[in-house]
Amino acid sequence: MVDECKEKRSLLSTLAKEPRKKIAKCKNKNHKCDRKNLYEVYTMANKITERDIYNAMINGTIDAETMKAFAEKKIAQLDKRNASAKIRAAKKRAEGDALLETVFSFVGDEAQSRAQITDAMVAAGHEVTVGKVGARLNSLVADGRIVKEKGKVAGEDGKSKSVTLYTLA
Numbered sequence: 001m002v003d004e005c006k007e008k009r010s011l012l013s014t015l016a017k018e019p020r021k022k023i024a025k026c027k028n029k030n031h032k033c034d035r036k037n038l039y040e041v042y043t044m045a046n047k048i049t050e051r052d053i054y055n056a057m058i059n060g061t062i063d064a065e066t067m068k069a070f071a072e073k074k075i076a077q078l079d080k081r082n083a084s085a086k087i088r089a090a091k092k093r094a095e096g097d098a099l100l101e102t103v104f105s106f107v108g109d110e111a112q113s114r115a116q117i118t119d120a121m122v123a124a125g126h127e128v129t130v131g132k133v134g135a136r137l138n139s140l141v142a143d144g145r146i147v148k149e150k151g152k153v154a155g156e157d158g159k160s161k162s163v164t165l166y167t168l169a
Contacts, residue, residue: 048066050070053066053067053070096136099128099132099136100136100139100140102121102126103117103121103128103133103136103137103140104136104140104145104146106120106121106124107137107140107146107166107167107168108167108168109167109168110167111149111151111165111166111167112165112166112167113153113163113164113165113166114130114133114134114137114164114166115130115163117133117137117166118130118133121133137166140166141166144169145168145169146166146167146168146169147166147167147168147169148164148165148166149164149165149167150162150163150164150165151163151164151165153165
């Protein structure tokens, strides 16, 4: 039985080079050389890879049917990827909108810099950075909900420095 399997494997390797031929099947179902394995080996040997298709395009030896099928497959993959990207972008926008309202709630009548607003938010338990807060503050200024103005604030070293201050409109 083992010799029969070896013989069929050698036959399989020669058949793999010639497409559309039937595969010799092992009659012993308990042996490793079962029908499923033979079929998988046969299909793997005859599978056309993307590299093969691109090389055929470069050489100009690809037929129109193969190129059409390849292009349709790639377009379907692009559509799937774009749909996933839209879903991810919508989730990000929703998170950003929630953060926008949170930042707005921390802006008061008293002028504050974005660093001061960020420190207040972190003290309240929000996980934000100065960059995220600054981007939301710029959006609020563009919407006209808050006002931006230049001002001076005492720095850590005691010297005053010029910063942008935000207050309610």
